[in-house]
Amino acid sequence: MVGAGPGPRRGVIAVRGALVRLLFAAAVAALLLAAAVLIFLLPPVVHLLLDLSGAPAVLGSDAATAHQLSDALVFDLLRGGDFGVPYNGEALLSAAERSHLVDVGALLRAVIAIGLLGGVLLVTTILRSGGTATGAGRLRLGEALRDGALLLAGAAAAAGLAFTVAFEATFTLFHGLLFAAGTWTFNPATDRLVLLYPDAFWIAAALAFCVALVGAGCAAFVIGRRFVAPRR
Numbered sequence: 001m002v003g004a005g006p007g008p009r010r011g012v013i014a015v016r017g018a019l020v021r022l023l024f025a026a027a028v029a030a031l032l033l034a035a036a037v038l039i040f041l042l043p044p045v046v047h048l049l050l051d052l053s054g055a056p057a058v059l060g061s062d063a064a065t066a067h068q069l070s071d072a073l074v075f076d077l078l079r080g081g082d083f084g085v086p087y088n089g090e091a092l093l094s095a096a097e098r099s100h101l102v103d104v105g106a107l108l109r110a111v112i113a114i115g116l117l118g119g120v121l122l123v124t125t126i127l128r129s130g131g132t133a134t135g136a137g138r139l140r141l142g143e144a145l146r147d148g149a150l151l152l153a154g155a156a157a158a159a160g161l162a163f164t165v166a167f168e169a170t171f172t173l174f175h176g177l178l179f180a181a182g183t184w185t186f187n188p189a190t191d192r193l194v195l196l197y198p199d200a201f202w203i204a205a206a207l208a209f210c211v212a213l214v215g216a217g218c219a220a221f222v223i224g225r226r227f228v229a230p231r232r
Helices: 006-040 043-052 055-059 063-079 095-128 135-165 167-178 192-196 199-228
Strands: none
Touching (some): 063 192, 095 135, 095 192
């Protein structure tokens, strides 16, 4: 029986190499995305966005109260809580609002978990290659950083442009893709979830998040190019 010639074998190797390279690029993009999500969930960042958007006034509370309510909700997002935050002697959110935040929390935790897995994959590969100072490990890390940066920055730039040109349509599109219909629409006049986080909050957050991702992608691309470039 005659085996496959060198041509088909080289083709298989090339495809396998491309898939591995894509996997590492996705790992870098996922890690950077997860890091950005965690940064944007930090209290100082959320508080700044709340204040810039005038959220306390929209809710009808002072800034300190709005910050405390938001901190409690973000904590529940990260730990998988029930969002039963009290406000003026009653629950801050309705059952529908709490249900939506349960879905949001599951999505955020999945993004963070995938990002951590991407980080583990990168670190494991680097260690198995003998560290980034070696040729193979350095080249693979550089390619992953460069490709993942392009993937992330390109997607973030496209999303940022879409949010800038048509925020409502883009916001609706993303929610329609990520959540079941009818579970994420609320009354901005009465539902406290959208009073605490009004449209101005989401516009500022979405644009700042996209800019941060583009910046992180550019930084990773520069670092990746240095790793790939021949050492003198």
